[in-house]
Amino acid sequence: MNHRVQPIIAVLIALGAFGFLYVLVTNPGEMAKMAVTVIVAGIIIYFIVKYVMNRNAGSEGAAFKKAAKQSRRRMKEQKAKHRAGHKGRVSHLRSVPSASKPKPMILKKKSQTQLTVIEGKKNKKKNRALF
Incomplete structure (x- = not known):
């Protein structure tokens, strides 16, 4: 997009840059003092x-x-309970799959996540525009 800067804003930016450079050249100590003041x-x-x-x-x-x-x-x-269940198993040994019948896959049910309700402002009405 072609955004044009308004002339007034361009003049203000140019004057600000000129003033900054002028103070920097003529009185750098005052410039440092102003910078510290602005930061604080x-x-x-x-x-x-x-x-x-x-x-x-x-x-x-x-x-x-x-x-x-x-x-x-x-x-x-x-996590601690899950690790304790897998502790006795040897992970690097696998049984050789049989070539006869593939076993049907058993889907594990995922444990339902437990959500905690945070009390808040429930009676607060929404700010809606009236039509």
Whole structure:
């Protein structure tokens, strides 16, 4: 696509670049000071936003962490049980298949995954446009 930059925006970018180069050439110490100030302000804003977002998550975030922890623990237990069942077997020895009748394949049922319900705002109405 052919996007054209509006002339006002192009002039503002050019003036900004010119000002940046001018300050860099005439007073590099001030430029470094401004850069440090901008970086520190950005870090402060980042932590403020992160704090506010975590505070808003509140109990829902805690419920999610609890459910994730339970799920990890359950998966570890299942893996340990699975490994214990295969411990006595020798994997490198195989029986020679018979040429007469092929055995019908038995399909194993997969264990049903256990889902944890996280309590949340269930009475919250959806914001829909009225027609």
